[in-house]
Structure formats: C-alpha cells, structure tokens
Amino acid sequence: MVFLTRHLLYRRFYQPHHDRSWKKEMQNRLTWHFYGRRRNCYALQKDAIRRSLRFATVVRSSRRRHVNYIFSDRIAAGCAQHGVQYSSFMRSLYENNIAIDKKVLSSLAVYEPRTFQSLCEFVKKQHTEKVYAGLAASVEPTPSGIVTREMVDKVYKS
Amino acid sequence: MANNRVLQWAVMARTWWIYDANLQCPFRSSERIITYLKGKHKPIYHPFADIGDHVVVFNTRHVAMRGNFWRTFKHFNHTRYAGGFSQASAWRVHEMDPTRIMEKACYQRLSGLPMKKTLMARLHLYPDEEIPQEILENVSGQIRQVQVVPKKLEDYTEEEIQNFPRLFEWPENYDVESYQRENQQEPDQHTTKKWRLD
Numbered sequence: 001m002v003f004l005t006r007h008l009l010y011r012r013f014y015q016p017h018h019d020r021s022w023k024k025e026m027q028n029r030l031t032w033h034f035y036g037r038r039r040n041c042y043a044l045q046k047d048a049i050r051r052s053l054r055f056a057t058v059v060r061s062s063r064r065r066h067v068n069y070i071f072s073d074r075i076a077a078g079c080a081q082h083g084v085q086y087s088s089f090m091r092s093l094y095e096n097n098i099a100i101d102k103k104v105l106s107s108l109a110v111y112e113p114r115t116f117q118s119l120c121e122f123v124k125k126q127h128t129e130k131v132y133a134g135l136a137a138s139v140e141p142t143p144s145g146i147v148t149r150e151m152v153d154k155v156y157k158s
Numbered sequence: 159m160a161n162n163r164v165l166q167w168a169v170m171a172r173t174w175w176i177y178d179a180n181l182q183c184p185f186r187s188s189e190r191i192i193t194y195l196k197g198k199h200k201p202i203y204h205p206f207a208d209i210g211d212h213v214v215v216f217n218t219r220h221v222a223m224r225g226n227f228w229r230t231f232k233h234f235n236h237t238r239y240a241g242g243f244s245q246a247s248a249w250r251v252h253e254m255d256p257t258r259i260m261e262k263a264c265y266q267r268l269s270g271l272p273m274k275k276t277l278m279a280r281l282h283l284y285p286d287e288e289i290p291q292e293i294l295e296n297v298s299g300q301i302r303q304v305q306v307v308p309k310k311l312e313d314y315t316e317e318e319i320q321n322f323p324r325l326f327e328w329p330e331n332y333d334v335e336s337y338q339r340e341n342q343q344e345p346d347q348h349t350t351k352k353w354r355l356d
Contacts, residue, residue, distance in 0.1 A: 077198060110202050
C-alpha cells in the first residue's frame with residue numbers, strides 16, 4: 001500500500017479496531033466485483049468471500065479450458081473472414097514452424113487484423129504451392145482405417 | 159488516417175443479415191444462423207458479450223426436411239398443469255404457424271445461454287418473400303445457404319423429362335401405382351390433447 005502522507009499511515013494504527021482495518025482491506029480486494037451490499041459491508045462480505053473462494057477452487061481446472069475455447073473461437077472467426085479454415089490454419093502454422101500460441105493469435109485477430117490477414121494469406125499461399133507441387137494428397141487427411149506399406153516402412157525406419 | 163478512431167465501429171455495430179430458407183434444412187440452417195446471432199463470426203466473440211447481429215429469415219414456409227421428418231419429428235409442449243402434455247408432428251405445427259419450425263430449431267440450439275431470449279428477439283422470421291420495408295432497408299449482408307436449391311420435377315419441361323436417359327423401360331403391364339404408399343396424415347400418438355403453440 002502506498003500512503004501519501006505520514007498522517008494517513010499512522011491513522012491505521014491509532015484508530016479504533018485498527019487491526020481489523022487491514023483485514024477489511026484484504027476483503028475489499030476480494031469483493032470489488034460483487035453486487036450490492038456484499039461488496040462494501042464488512043459483515044456481509046465474509047460469507048460471500050468464503051463462497052466465492054469455494055467456487056474458485058472448483059473452477060480452477062476448467063477455467064483454462066474455457067479460456068482456450070474462446071481463443072479458438074476468435075481465431076476461427078478471424079480465419080473465416082479471409083476464407084481459411086481454423087484447422088488448416090493452425091496445422092499450416094505448425095508445419096512451417098511459426099510458433100505463435102493461440103492467445104497471441106486471438107489477440108492478433110482482434111487488435112491487429114492486418115497482421116492476421118497476412119498470416120492467412122501465407123497459409124493460402126502454402127496451400128496453393130502444395131497443390132501445384134503435386135502434394136495435394138498430403139493436404140487432405142489420410143482416410144481412417146487404411147495402413148499402407150509406406151506407412152509401415154516409415155515406422156520401422158524411425 | 160483520420161478515420162482510425164472509427165475503424166472499430168464496423169465490428170461493434172449490429173449489422174443485419176438476410177437468409178433465404180427456400181428448400182433448406184431448418185436444422186442445419188439454424189446452426190449457421192445462430193453463429194451470427196451469437197456474434198461468433200467476429201474475432202471479439204465472448205459468450206457473455208452482447209455482440210450478436212440481426213438475422214432476417216424469409217421463405218420459412220418453404221423449408222425442406224430430410225427423409226420422413228415431416229411426419230416423425232415432433233414438437234412437444236407442456237402447460238405445467240397436470241395432464242398438460244401435448245405433442246404434434248412437424249407438418250401439423252407448420253400448418254399452424256409456418257415460422258414455428260425455424261424458430262424452434264434456432265431456440266433449441268441456443269439452449270444453455272443466459273441471453274437466448276435476447277438473441278431470439280433479433281431473429282426476424284417471415285413465411286414468404288414479403289418483408290417489411292423498414293426491416294429490409296437495414297440489411298447489409300447475406301448468409302450463404304446450407305445446400306444448393308434443387309430443381310423440382312415440375313420445373314422441368316415435359317420434353318426434358320422424356321429425353322432424360324433411362325436404363326430400361328417399364329413393361330406395359332407392370333403395376334407401379336398400387337405399390338406407392340398412400341399419403342395419409344398420421345395421428346399424433348400418446349396424447350389426446352390438442353396441440354397448443356404456447
């Protein structure tokens with residue numbers, strides 16, 4: 001905490017219930033986003049904080065997953081504006097060693113649409129180059145349940 | 159650039175889209191429509207953010223259902239009073255209200271969202287091609303149809319039908335008509351109640 005004057009600092013030690021004032025400080029930090037009197041009243045804050053911390057424990061594991069879904073949705077929306085599919089976009093970036101994670105890609109889609117557009121153009125160009133090189137089969141996914149001799153050889157050699 | 163300040167407004171603005179439901183599957187169409195209602199086509203998408211667009215759907219009277227769905231697909235209702243359950247086949251609901259099939263398909267796909275009533279208020283359904291002028295003048299974009307509109311048998315001329323290549327000709331005495339199923343209106347089972355819309 002920052003105290004602008006010495007008077008404001010010493011006020012915390014010489015007021016009635018001065019110990020509790022620090023606890024109040026901590027509770028206010030946890031309830032800034034609550035609605036109504038549970039946000040400001042000390043007595044009402046206590047139960048609300050216990051409840052919210054309990055939820056925080058439960059949600060901790062699933063929150064990252066949900067945030068990741070939102071990143072995917074945003075990237076997919078950005079791709080769709082330039083006529084690229086999300087899955088082919090991400091795969092092409094991976095194959096070309098463009099190591100940008102989903103968080104950054106989604107923020108690029110929102111705040112730097114021209115940068116994101118250039119990435120999409122890159123993906124499209126990669127795709128057309130592959131098609132011209134006769135590697136269209138590598139762009140298409142392999143049908144499931146089919147094992148060729150080449151695939152077996154590749155596994156043995158590696 | 160002088161307009162840098164307002165470049166984002168096109169993203170934030172509530173744009174209006176139009177969708178022609180003529181001979182389209184209502185279920186697959188609704189999937190595409192709700193992405194625009196929810197704003198999932200914008201990179202600023204967030205499930206709790208109110209950034210969805212308006213969608214105007216017309217020709218809902220002419221939606222096409224797959225297979226036997228007009229008979230087998232049921233719409234359910236419960237008045238929450240004892241014995242208040244009723245159900246009706248899709249064709250029966252469609253006769254009562256030609257926009258109901260599309261509306262219900264969209265509403266069911268928005269399940270689980272706290273804002274679904276708000277989003278449904280932005281869906282404008284019209285049974286035929288007549289759309290009010292005050293709605294139509296807002297529209298600035300078109301949503302792509304989910305399937306190619308097929309050409310009906312009655313659209314072909316008699317000459318084209320005759321000239322269509324055939325593998326074989328039916329014999330003169332071969333009976334085709336009596337094997338065809340009668341187009342009967344099947345009663346709705348499990349309920350004696352009359353179907354009610356609300």
